Amino acid sequence: MTKDAPAGLPRLLPASDAALLVVLGEGPSEAATAAVLALRAALAARPPRGLLDLRPAYASLLVAFDPRATTHAELARAVEPLLPPPGLPLEPAARCVEVPVCYEGDCAPDLADVARGAGLSPEEAAEHHAAASYRVAFLGFSPGFAYLLGLPPLLETPRLAAPRLAVPAGSVGIAGGQTGLYPRPTPGGWRLVGRTPLALFVPSREPAALLAPGDAVRFVPIPRRDFDLLRREKP
Amino acid sequence: MIRVLSPGLLTTVQDLGRPGLGDLGVPAGGAADAHALRLGNLLLGNEEGAAAFEATLVGPEVLFEEAALVVLAGAPFGACLDGAPLPAWEAVEVPAGGRLAVGRAVSGARGYVCVKGGFDVPPVLGSRATDVATGFGGLDGRPLRAGDRLSVGPARGEPKGRRIDAAAARWSGPRRRLRVTPGPQGEWFGENVVEAFLSRTFRVSASSSRTGVRLEGEALAAPARSLVTEGVVAGAVQVPPAGLPIVLLIEHPSTGGYPKIGSVISADLSALAQLRPGDEVRFAPVSFEEARRLLLDREARLDAPGVFLP
Numbered sequence: 001m002t003k004d005a006p007a008g009l010p011r012l013l014p015a016s017d018a019a020l021l022v023v024l025g026e027g028p029s030e031a032a033t034a035a036v037l038a039l040r041a042a043l044a045a046r047p048p049r050g051l052l053d054l055r056p057a058y059a060s061l062l063v064a065f066d067p068r069a070t071t072h073a074e075l076a077r078a079v080e081p082l083l084p085p086p087g088l089p090l091e092p093a094a095r096c097v098e099v100p101v102c103y104e105g106d107c108a109p110d111l112a113d114v115a116r117g118a119g120l121s122p123e124e125a126a127e128h129h130a131a132a133s134y135r136v137a138f139l140g141f142s143p144g145f146a147y148l149l150g151l152p153p154l155l156e157t158p159r160l161a162a163p164r165l166a167v168p169a170g171s172v173g174i175a176g177g178q179t180g181l182y183p184r185p186t187p188g189g190w191r192l193v194g195r196t197p198l199a200l201f202v203p204s205r206e207p208a209a210l211l212a213p214g215d216a217v218r219f220v221p222i223p224r225r226d227f228d229l230l231r232r233e234k235p
Numbered sequence: 236m237i238r239v240l241s242p243g244l245l246t247t248v249q250d251l252g253r254p255g256l257g258d259l260g261v262p263a264g265g266a267a268d269a270h271a272l273r274l275g276n277l278l279l280g281n282e283e284g285a286a287a288f289e290a291t292l293v294g295p296e297v298l299f300e301e302a303a304l305v306v307l308a309g310a311p312f313g314a315c316l317d318g319a320p321l322p323a324w325e326a327v328e329v330p331a332g333g334r335l336a337v338g339r340a341v342s343g344a345r346g347y348v349c350v351k352g353g354f355d356v357p358p359v360l361g362s363r364a365t366d367v368a369t370g371f372g373g374l375d376g377r378p379l380r381a382g383d384r385l386s387v388g389p390a391r392g393e394p395k396g397r398r399i400d401a402a403a404a405r406w407s408g409p410r411r412r413l414r415v416t417p418g419p420q421g422e423w424f425g426e427n428v429v430e431a432f433l434s435r436t437f438r439v440s441a442s443s444s445r446t447g448v449r450l451e452g453e454a455l456a457a458p459a460r461s462l463v464t465e466g467v468v469a470g471a472v473q474v475p476p477a478g479l480p481i482v483l484l485i486e487h488p489s490t491g492g493y494p495k496i497g498s499v500i501s502a503d504l505s506a507l508a509q510l511r512p513g514d515e516v517r518f519a520p521v522s523f524e525e526a527r528r529l530l531l532d533r534e535a536r537l538d539a540p541g542v543f544l545p
Contacts, residue, residue: 013419016498017526019468021419027463040258055257055466057490062466064254067501067527068534139260140464140490143369147464184369201259203359203371209259 010035010083012076018052018067020075024084025059028177032059033137033149034090037214039082048078056138056213058147093135093216099181101130101172101194101219102227110191114157114174126221128152129172129193134179134217144183144201144209148217151179155193163189170196172219181211194219197230237350238298239383243337245291248354248373248385249347251284252485253362257466260489264372265364267445267485267508268309268345270533274399275308275349277543278326280392285353286363288379290346292511294337295379297348302331303387304351310343310509325398326351343509352388367445368486396543403542411514413482413503414521414529418472418495419465423458431455432472432496433518437480441512445486447473448510454478457494464492470499470507472518482507500526502533 015021022039025032036056043054043063050070055062065075103111103126115125134150141147151174159175164187167173171182173190182188183200200210211217222230239246249272252265266272266289273283287308288295294312307314307323314321315336321327323346329335337348356363356374365373374383421429437450455478467473471483473493482499483491484507499507500521510516521529536542 014416014523015419015466015495016468016470017416017500017523017530018470019466021465023465052254053257053263055489057465058463060463060465062257062468064257064466064468067530071527072523138490139258140466141260141488143259143261143366143489145260201369203366203369203376207259208261208360213258 012079014072015062018065020063020065020072020079021060022063022079023060028058028137028149030090030135030149031087033135034088035084036061036138037091038084038088039079040213042082043079048075050075055140057140058137090135091214093214096216096218097211098218098220099196099198100222100226100230101196102222102224103130103194104224107195107224107227108193110160110174111193114155114191114193117157118154120154125155126194128155129179130219130221134219136211136213136215136217138213139209139211142183142186143203144211146181146200146211146217148179148181151177153177157191159189160191163187167192168195170198170200172196183209195227197227236300236384236386237303237354238300239379239381239385240296240298240334241381242379242383243290243295244293245367246295246379247289247365247367248286248356248363248379249289249365250286250353250363252364253360256360257489261360262366262486262489263469264366264486265362266347268347268505269485270505271309271345272347272349274324274404275306275347276353277395277537278306278324278397278399279304279349279351280390280394281349281351281353282392285349285388286356287350287354288348290337290348292340292344294339294346294348296334296336299329299331299333299335303329304390305329305335306349307337308347308349310346311341312346313338313341324404326394340511344511345508350387352390355386355388366486396545398544400542400544403536412517412519413507414500414526415472415497415518416500416521416523416526418497420458420462420494421496423460423494424455424474424496428456429496432480433520436515436517439510439512439514439516443510443512445484447484447487448482448507450480450482450516452479455480455496462492462494464490467491467495468498470501470504471495472497472499484508500529502526502529
């Protein structure tokens, strides 16, 4: 790939007096995730003085720092030589996580709507969703909530007009071109097309989150009875 | 052991939180008024981040089954020990069998009950802080309840003093004017909207929480363009489409998709955490250099003579 970076990228912006936002893309894409993960890894390997946290997102990396120990200018000087070259490909995933998902009945309350929008039957829509290969772009919103790249464009569906007050833990949702997994019951407006029995975030577990940025994810459809069985086996 | 007789409105175990878990989508969390917690611990010879109780508006009543050295820090509460008023910002010996009623916040929102040795709950993901929203850390990941018993860690360390200068204690008091630096999407709003943001008075909504301080008042015009979800920090002033700002507090989601018009400076995050529903608040612009100088000034005062008193 030799494509040049879009004009004005990357941008280094002060996000507060204690954070620098490094914008590496204009939206969710494999190229943006490649750049975010590369910069995150480079900074984690050699943390600059005063670094407190790195928060990856679709197309940016937030670098939180201790303003008592460093400044925006000093951090920018540390970040600039580590900025990934434009067109850096997304590296193959270090691991692939198989996530069992039940696409049936009350596990998938919005599957019919998503299928209708795509001109498919609910079963076909589920097959399409499970057949795609996904990569974890980042975790955010709520601890362990995974934002994935790779939703087939056919399945893109806008958010619900009125968000649900409580989305069941393990729900697999679609919002526009995004797909992701809810680790615990939270309010949410994503269209729910399936549900995994796996615990996505267990603070006492190592690692606490089932998925990590950069992971490849494969959804494995399971029947409802297996969902109940696997949920019962949960620690 | 310390027994909770009544829990108050929302009392949690908090320390300085768990920064550095952005990969997991976990917010730093910890004491909302971290500066008050640090000062309280310094008066006991604790580590700055020893775990304490964070009381919200209405404090707990607790029974000390064994003697302890205690400091009340943060917002002034009408606290009583065995019926007698208890001074804040001062190390006080509580005898075995002593009953501490933290009372109600006189002004501000959050008070801290610090004990020598700190509260000994198991650390989760590197911290004893309670993440209220997700439900982990602290005592079983939840606010305190009547009947809870907590043990205190080993006491060690020399205090910087036994009490604090009254003027110094006001650093973390409520403030009606929070200083802000420009937000990462500040330019999306246009000069008129930024000017409106900086000239209007907002009122703190009752639906505020450790996640964010929600503001009421005249709505701001939110930018028409949509933002790609990005990492956010405490103090960020988000403007959702309805135009009423939400200022993120310590337990905020690690990422967000609303444009941010400004950021409350680090030196004023404690004051932000001390706002209570109904309080009026305004915002005043400062430069990044000024924001850093104000923080460094505050830190320098921790070592200045006349601040910690014998």
